[in-house]
Amino acid sequence: MISRILAADLPAHAGRRVRLAGWLHRRRDLKSVSFLVLRDRSGLAQIVLREPLPEAAEETVLAVTGTVVLNDQAPGGAEVTDPEVEVLSAPVAPPPFDLYRPVVGGTLPTILDHAPAALRHPRLRAPFEIAAAAVAGFRAALDGLGFVETSTPKIVASATESGANVFGIDYFGRPAFLAQSPQFFKQALVGVFERVYEVGPVFRAEPHDTARHLAQYTSLDAELGFVEDHRDVMAVLTAALTGMHASVAERAGSATALLELDVPEVPGEIPSIHFAEAQELVARHTGEDPRGEPDLAPAHERFLGEWARREHGSEFLFVTGYPMVKRPFYTHPDPERPEFSRSFDLLFRGLELVTGGQRLHRHADYLAALAARGEDPEAYGGYLAAFAHGMPPHGGFAIGLERWTARFTGAANVRQTTLFPRDLHRLTP
Amino acid sequence: MISRILAADLPAHAGRRVRLAGWLHRRRDLKSVSFLVLRDRSGLAQIVLREPLPEAAEETVLAVTGTVVLNDQAPGGAEVTDPEVEVLSAPVAPPPFDLYRPVVGGTLPTILDHAPAALRHPRLRAPFEIAAAAVAGFRAALDGLGFVETSTPKIVASATESGANVFGIDYFGRPAFLAQSPQFFKQALVGVFERVYEVGPVFRAEPHDTARHLAQYTSLDAELGFVEDHRDVMAVLTAALTGMHASVAERAGSATALLELDVPEVPGEIPSIHFAEAQELVARHTGEDPRGEPDLAPAHERFLGEWARREHGSEFLFVTGYPMVKRPFYTHPDPERPEFSRSFDLLFRGLELVTGGQRLHRHADYLAALAARGEDPEAYGGYLAAFAHGMPPHGGFAIGLERWTARFTGAANVRQTTLFPRDLHRLTP
Structure with missing residues (x-):
């Protein structure tokens, strides 16, 4: 044969x-x-x-x-x-839509109910070819920078990110939880490998029925030690995104052609603006005055995205220095303006795509940060133990793969870029 | 600076x-x-x-x-x-062992309790450098063969592998389970991408307190369509292992040197023996007669490992054609000897390392297989639906990463090759 x-x-x-x-x-x-x-x-x-x-x-x-x-x-x-x-x-039944048509007919729920058949359609399959290429590019970029890939526990004894919105598990008769992120593990492993990344599932029991919330998504997490501040983290994120876009162009050309997508250029240095300046810019140009607010409204992020394209020719914009009050307890403050943090969001086409920053690294700073928030250090015993033995200044970021793919492909709903999505209502197929 | x-x-x-x-x-x-x-x-x-x-x-x-x-x-x-x-x-406390000694003192439980510090020891860190290199080699090999990497749900509505030993979750008030394997998803995705792999966590609520059982481990899963039989799957597995070993040699040289490990050669064609012949070989050489047993005892696997080294100069041996009674319902039988399957185990140094085989692909065959086992097809509704629309002959395999690393490095306990292991008793750190 x-x-x-x-x-x-x-x-x-x-x-x-x-x-x-x-x-x-x-x-x-x-x-x-x-x-x-x-x-x-x-x-x-x-x-x-x-x-x-x-x-x-x-x-x-x-x-x-x-x-x-x-x-x-x-x-x-x-x-x-x-x-x-x-x-x-031979098939025993036809799918509930014609796979040969240029666009699959049927509502999103019908398509998701019949995902094993629907995904065969070249247009519905293409986002996943793009996602796979992007992940390969992410890895290649970080491998080239000396990062080590890890696999860490998804079952944890306590929730570190926020007490709510965790899935409970019966763990051999004891209560346990699904990990909301590898945050603790990747920080602890900075003490071991200095530079680590993980591509893995994270779980959020968010009771939100929206186009962008999922109960499980794929997080591209990175963390690195011996940083000066958050700007070293931003440089690694820029390299990761550059690798992702290059890999999509190289490995998923037929998928981007089918979806008629341009692969946007990642600038060598992504433009950056401090949160306080961003608010002033919004106040000056939009007639609204967000100063004093601890976060940016979606409309203001969109304005900043347009501003970055107009002023810097960039689809990307870093907003740095978010107020400490809106950031997790492990966030490193700006020593010169302690109400602001050494953290950042990356906006892509006016939407928040990545969050990251420098973390606290001294044991005493963790104790102080928890005390200031009225949290009991006892509840963070395992987390704190990792910082007892000498940890370097470090920071990191996390990219939600399905959201990245939705933004990149222009999908209206993150479920279109998720293989077999899990949400408030959906547990199958 | x-x-x-x-x-x-x-x-x-x-x-x-x-x-x-x-x-x-x-x-x-x-x-x-x-x-x-x-x-x-x-x-x-x-x-x-x-x-x-x-x-x-x-x-x-x-x-x-x-x-x-x-x-x-x-x-x-x-x-x-x-x-x-x-x-x-500065550290605020010394670790409970001296990290500068050539070998870390302390029992395994002490080491695991203080994993963030213990893993800093070069000898304890080395297995994870080897594992990361192996995973990179696995991916490179399969990428080169046209496979697409996927991320699939870890929360499922029902258990497909076996009803017992699954972790239950409270999923927005409904019962759900942690996935024991991506078996269903990877088979369904053969209909989409033809060739898929996934590197991700799987969960087993096994109440076994042994040196080789974990509640979570990392599974390197692959599945491919348009196979003739299980031998096409074995060829892909051979390529994957070859890539893993080559990548370890190339990327983890200092870790293998530190642990004084030779990287064994993966033969271009791994020797293979049918289950029935393997039993005859055991009967002829060991004084025991296992014929009629549906599985190989560990001692017989060890004998076969020695036999393969002696007769074929290979650390690896495929045993094919395991009896259908010991294989999952989706296993493809050998059409000429239907009591035997088109499945295989790969032995490495006399221990089972990988299981795989050809799967059923016709909807009617699934119905018949479930009926023959007295199972209710209703319970497999979502699984069966994927086979209603035309699926090619296909097969696949799964490698447990932590077990592979333990065998490769000679670790006595799989917890030594797991970052923050989860088991019957251990849920932290």
Whole structure:
């Protein structure tokens, strides 16, 4: 038996006998000829049959052996003639939408209910090819900077990020929780590897039914030691994003072409503005005065995104120095203006995409920070222990992969860029 | 300020002023001179001080600026003289073991209780450098074969592998479970991407307190479509292992050197023996007769491992065709001997390391397999739905990363190769 080739490779085999395998994407039976369109992971191939193929519904799995003929009219510029067709596996039911149409009909809930079938559609599959390429680029960038990849526990004894919104587990009869982030572990591991990253699931029991909340998402977490301040973290994030975009351009070209996406350039140095200046800019230009507010409103983030594009030609903008009151207890303050932090948000097209910053590193500073917030240090015993033995100045960031992919592809709902999303209402498939 | 360099790079900077940063690994105060050993992620560096450094305990985080002098007596062949030493962060307590000793004293429970400190020891850290390199090699091998990396849900509505040993979750007031494997998702995604892999956590509520059971481990899962049979899966697994070993040799050389490990060769074709023949071999050579048993005993796996080394010069051995009764319901039978399966185990040094095989792909075959086991197809509704729309012949495998690392490094307990293990008794740190 000849080895299988992929649809995209047909033109290189013109004149030869080849074997294809894939799904029957579409069939058209004319009087004296039938056209089958076969779909495989590389794309589509047209098969020309002199006699109709009996009883093969769309999504039938086929192997086809035939002769490659160049034809400008065929998808990809070549087609297969004189085929022998073998049915490998027949569907028992049609999907509730036509996969051969340019856009899948049906509501988002229907599509998500039938995700194993819906994701076969090239347009619905494309975001995940882009996401996989982006993750590969993230890793390559951080590997090149001496980071070590880790896998840390997703079952924890206590919630570190915020007491609410955690999923409870019965852990051999004891209460436990699903980790909301690898924050504690990645900080502790700065003491071991200095530079670590993790690509893994995080869990948020957020009772929000919105287009951007998920109960599980994939977090690209990084943390590094021996920083001067948050700007060293921003430089690593810039390198990570540069790697992600480069990898998408290199590895997911057919997905970006199908979705008609430009891969935006990541500036060598992403423009940056302090939170206080950002508020002044908003006050000066929008007629609203947010000064004194501890956070930026979505409309103000959008304004800043437009400002960055206009003034700096950048789709990205760092906003630094968010007020301490809105940041987690482990955030490092700005020593010169202690009400502000050494933290940042990265806006992409006017939407918050990444949060990060420098963390506290001295044991005494953690005790003071918890006391100032009226928190009991006892509840953070395990967390604090890691800082008892000498930790360098450090910081890090986390990118939500599904949100990144939604922003990058222009998807309106983060569920369109999540494989089998989990939310307030959805637990299957 | 000069940029920081790493300890391992000292010899390249002989005669120059450099800046190092790291932990005070060890100090020796003599009458007229003090030696500090600084530890960073690359290794150790000796600092020569003409006056004693006051009050700096081991594990103090230091930055040192000084002049590099080549010295064969110093670790790495160079040392730093005329240093200016800056304390970046002081420990508030010593770890309960000396990190500067060649081997960490203390029992495994003490080490695990203080993992953030214990993992700083180069010998305890080394297995994780090896694991990270292995995962990178796994990905590189599968990326090169056209696989797509995925992230799938860890919260599921029902248990597919076995009803017992799952962790229950309160999912917004509904019962749910932690995924025991991505088995369902990776099979469903063969219909989308044809070839997928995932590196992620899996959860087993196994009430076993042994040296090899964990409540969470990292599974390297792969699944591929359009296979002829399980041998295509074995070929991909062989490529994955080859990539893992090559990457360890390339990226974790200092860790393997420290642990005095040889990186064993993965044969181009790993020897393979059918389960029935393996039993006959055991009967012929060991005086025991396991024929009729549905599985191999550990002692027989060890015998087979020795046999493979002796007869084939291989540390690896595939055992194929395990009896259907001991395999999950989705296993594809051998059409010629339906009591045997198209599955395999991979033995490494006489211990089972990987399980895999061809899966059923026809909807009707799933219904028949569940009926034959007296299982209710209703309970597998979501799983079965993925097979209703045409699935190609496919198969896959899963490698437990922590077990792989334990076998590779010779660790007696899988907890030594797990970052912050979770087990029947342990939920912290």
